[in-house]
Amino acid sequence: MKGPSGQKRSRVPPLVWLLIPAAxxxxxxxxxxxxYVAFASQPECVSHLKAPDPGTGRFRAASSDC
Structure with missing residues (x-):
């Protein structure tokens, strides 16, 4: 379809104009x-291993705040 000046007019479906703002x-x-979740779920103190236990392969906290 050509516009009044003879140039091609791109026809974008109306669904695209609804999907872009929705996305x-x-x-x-x-x-x-x-x-919200990052600020709302700050645990006070979580139980963890106090000393390294190399035999089990479990991780522990780098430094304890409790």
């Missing part, structure tokens, strides 16, 4: 949720 809102909502 942007989903992206922003997911990031907001991650930030």
């Amino acid at each position: 942007a809102l989903l992206f922003c909502g997911a990031n907001a949720h991650l930030i």
